[in-house]
Amino acid sequence: MFCLAVLLLLSTGFLVAQTTFQMPKWPLNGKEVNFIDGTVDNTGVSLTTPKFVSNGYYDRDNNPLFYVIDNNIWWGNGTYAGQLFTDVDPIDWPDEMFPEVIIVPKDTLYCDDGEFYIFYALRQYVEDISDSRGDNPVINYSLACNEVFPGRGQYEPSEPFYTADSSVNHAASMGIAITDFIPGTNHRRLYLVYYSWTHQESFVKFFDVGPDGITGPYNVVTYTNNYKLFEPCEVEISRDMSKLAFTRPKYFSNALLDNSNDIISVY
Secondary structure (H helix, E strand, O other), X not given: OOEEEEEEEOOOOOOOOOOOOOOOEXXXXXXXXXXXXXXXXXXXXXXXXXOOOEEEEEOOOOOEEEEEEOOEEEEOOOOEEEXXXXXXXXXXXXXXXXXXXXXEEOOOOOOOOOXXXXXXXXXXXXXXXXXXXXXXXXEEEEEEEEEEEHHHOEEEOOOOOEEEEEEEOOOEEEEEEEOOOOOOOOOEEEEEEEEEOOOOEEEEEEEEEEOOEEEEEEEEEEEOOOOOOOOOOEEEEOOOOOEEEEEEEOOOOEEEEOOOOOEEEEO
């Protein structure tokens, strides 16, 4: 797929401290891309080949705390923990994860055995309402979050906390990005970029993420009738929260927002 980059400019009224850091390693299919030494190493742990997403989190000594590969969690030693979510019909209508999974500490008081959020977007086939052929499933486009406690060897499977749409044979695309902690707080913003081919609608929303839970969504901008569509492939947020960038097929656009997240211009 041919993709171009989109840059959404946000005016937030504050700056985020420059404390976001790249994980020292990136786990992928039994390998680790080592950004410290510039090498690709074996993990020593044989895990399944990812179909949608692969990610993980490391401690202060760069040892793995846990891995996420598609709908599965493994602890750092390779012990299988379980599934992120329940797929109600994995044979005929397997659920699909969009190609981004975000792992962040829940609080600023981070420690290696602390608590973590795992965020991801889902296309879930939840019901077949047509006939015996099953040609017209109800499809949910949702955001989900799991909590992980590696120090206790525990995690919590979770139902989606937000559904953008639930309808028959609906085609859409979703992308997510999260900020660092807002200065002086233990809260972040999780941004969702969404486009529906079926309904010709696109929007950007954000959620407030704190150690005690998630609130929102709060609307940034919405377009209908296929005007200035936001069709995300991958989404990134700048450290100062002023720019939201994402790739999308065929088109390129920029948007500028004011302090109230109202649209000023799109070009």
